[in-house]
Amino acid sequence: MKYRHFLFDLDDTLLDFGASERLSFATMLQSFGGEAGPALFADYQRENAQLWAQFERGAIGKDALKVERFRRVFDLHGLAIDPAAASACYLESLAETVVLVDGARALCEALAQVGEVGVITNGIEYVQSKRIGSSGLGDWIAFVSTSEACGHAKPDARFFEYAVRNFRDYDRSATVIVGDRLDADILGANRFGIDSCWYNPLRLDNPGEAAPTYEVSHLDQIVARLAG
Known part of the structure; x- marks a missing residue:
């Protein structure tokens, strides 16, 4: 990969x-x-x-x-x-109140063996931090970047620039974002110049300008897609 x-x-x-x-x-x-x-x-x-x-x-x-x-x-x-x-x-x-999406735990664990997993969210910082702590995913998440701490929100490229500083030995070509929102996650990735994977469980059409590199309908498809 x-x-x-x-x-x-x-x-x-x-x-x-x-x-x-x-x-x-x-x-x-x-x-x-x-x-x-x-x-x-x-x-x-x-x-x-x-x-x-x-x-x-x-x-x-x-x-x-x-x-x-x-x-x-x-x-x-x-x-x-x-x-x-x-x-x-x-x-x-x-x-x-935390409910995991099916496959989230196994996915984070698998990708943490390959590299670093970071979370980027426009949500409220203390709420999101507590939710991750309650989710059981914290062992595999290296960092959490919030728009509240950054001062800019997805899809602003400045938020992505802020987030990737947390990676060790950062390489833009080795970076991918996974998210469900075309207008925030995928469009933000396009503007920042990194690859993206659209998590689309409802199999919605893509009517806008956002262009995902990959598309999946279930989290358990992601490792295989990213591995090519």
């Missing part, structure tokens, strides 16, 4: 963020005496996605995002819950 430096997106690549998000949202509402019905959760996901898109464009700060997503959805549903308190409760639950 020509690769020695492996960058991984975290949410919905190694960890099932959707499952953790649903559980944490329900836990948060229950702590304030509410229930997470389908419409309420769907509205939260919509507002959250819009705000993260703004964050990736540099249009909103992460601290504001954490609270604003709850303020918007509570206003929509007439809920008298303090959005800042809700945010703190949700993040605490999210940090403890």
Whole structure:
């Protein structure tokens, strides 16, 4: 295998963020005496996605995002819950609620025998660090780079430049990123000039400008694809 430096997106690549998000949202509402019905959760996901898109464009700060997503959805549903308190409760639950994507543990273990595995994430630093610690993947992950610490977010090439400094004896030609998002992971790799593997479990079409080097639908396909 020509690769020695492996960058991984975290949410919905190694960890099932959707499952953790649903559980944490329900836990948060229950702590304030509410229930997470389908419409309420769907509205939260919509507002959250819009705000993260703004964050990736540099249009909103992460601290504001954490609270604003709850303020918007509570206003929509007439809920008298303090959005800042809700945010703190949700993040605490999210940090403890970890669901692995099938094959994540074996993949990280296998690639750590070949080189170094690093995680790059636009998520909130202390939450992501705790989630990795709870996941059991920490033994095989050499470092975690967050947009919060860097000051730039995927797909900004400056974030990738910041992350790869953590590799020993870094070689751009021996680097590959694995991620589920075309607009952040794959496009970011294209802009930075490294290879990429699109993890596409739903077998979605690629309608945009992002051009993955490889594409897989299951994590257990990755070692063989990268080995050529």
